[in-house]
Amino acid sequence: MLLLKKLSLILLSLVLLVTPVVAQESDADDPDAAAATSEEAAPPAKAKDQNKQQDKQQTKSKATAAAAKKDKKAKAQAAPAKPEPKGPFILIDAKSGEVLMESRSGEPYYPASLTKLMTGYLIFQKLRSGQLKPEQQLVVSELAHSQEPSKIGVPTGKTVTVDFALQALLVYSANDMAYVLAEGAAGSVPAFAAEMNATAKRLGLTASHFQNPNGLFDPRHVSSARDLAVLAAVIVAEFPEYQKYFVQPFLEVGKKRLPNRNILVRTMPEADGMKTGFVCASGFNLVATASRNGRRLIAVVMGMKSSAARAAAARAMLEAGFGMPPAPRRKVADITNLPQGAIVPVDMTSTVCRSKPPVTIQDGAELAGWAASFGTYDSADKAQMALRGRALSPAGLAAGGAAAVIELPDNSGYSPVIWGLDQGKSASVCAQYKQDGAHCDVLPAVLLDKIALLAKARKAAEAAQSSIEQGADADQKPVRRIGH
Secondary structure (H helix, E strand, C coil): HHHHHHHHHHHHHHHHHHHCCCHHHHCCCCCHHHHHHHHHHCCCCCCCCCCCCHHHHHHHHHHHHHHHHHHHHHHHCCCCCCCCCCCCCEEEECCCCCCEEEEECCCCCCHHHHHHHHHHHHHHHHHHHHHHCCCCCECHHHHHHHHCHHHHCCCCCCCCEEEHHHHHHHHCCCHHHHHHHHHHHHHHHHHHHHHHHHHHHCCCCCCCECCCCCCCCCCCCCCCHHHHHHHHHHHHHHHHHHHHHHHHHHHEEECCEEECCCCCHHHCCEEEEEEEECCCCHHHHHHHHEEEEHHHHHEEEEEEEEHHHHHHHHHHHHHHHHCCCCCCCHHHHCCCCCCCCCCCCCCCHHHHCCCCCCCCCCCCHHHEEEEEEECCECCCCHHHHHHHHCCCHHHHHHHCEEEEEEEEEEHHHHEEEEEEEEEHHHHHHHHHHHHCCCCCEEHHHHHHHHHHHHHHHHHHHHHHHCCCCCCCCCCCCCCCCCCC
């Protein structure tokens, strides 16, 4: 009997020691688990002998509850994340074009670096035709070098091969290499953009209009999930020899290895491409392909809040698609895009780039030429809304130039404009808008020159002020800055 009591006490001690550790490891963020741990760590000091059996039963119950919570959390962690896409999305069979799932896939959206699928497609065509060679050297222009990150940063005047530029474009999403390829292939970015739009028209991508080869934001640079799925399927079908770029795990630049932006190629065994995209206005976008048992699927997700969310959403769609039994389904070509200009794309800036101002005012120092103006507004927000509505009209898409919000001199307000035009073009653009019943004024080059001069003078004054060391004495001489 005495031996039995001793064994019971040992068992009780082990349970009391182990139970709090299990609770902390498995449910550290669970307030109920924290309370249980606290209670077990400080058992009542009185009447231990009278209530020993009761304590034993309570301890056993708590241990069972903790074990159950641990098992529940383990199962939750083992299950793959399946967030529902919040923006437009579509899943298709790459070969048949059958639509397995979709929502709002014909809605206009900012494609961001998914644009580089079209850039890559045109370069693939030129490689096949012999217009370009993989080892051909292309010069990095000042315009290409000036592009915003992500980029490789090759200095102006240096050269890179077409093959390297393609790797940088499709693996690391380098914005500067997109311009290098465009200028090397067509002579200029506007000429290459014209080829992009002609190709989009040929492929029936009726929601798509491209202003540049890298996808950096422009209110007239739009596509749809439907169009991007079609483009991805065309690339898969027409250029199997270049699929290596999309699944390449990293890009070697000197001693550095820059990882593929598409994390699915490292985390999903069946993943075999294609391209990521992000600007503040679009959120996080992804075109992802995967193959299983000889079947290849293409998922397009747009407007996600993080790179992890877009990857998880695309993976969940692909997994679900592989589990769908064969059945008659409509084709992606049968999905109708909304007419261009019917609605303004959703702007994700306030969601994914909270520290960024919702409106980017055009640097006045860069303004030149004539402009078509869509009115004067007392706030940049209102001007931005007007610009996005006007820019996607047929007149805006065909205008050329650059679309932006500018700040007018003498604190007279903000104006949404298409600038960088000549006098005749600005007049014809406004005539088209007025024919459609929309307000439009021609801004002469002399006004844009005035804005540019004021902006340059302000920048010079700010530079002179900032060149004085902070906290210096009043007689401190300005320090000459070299570089930045």
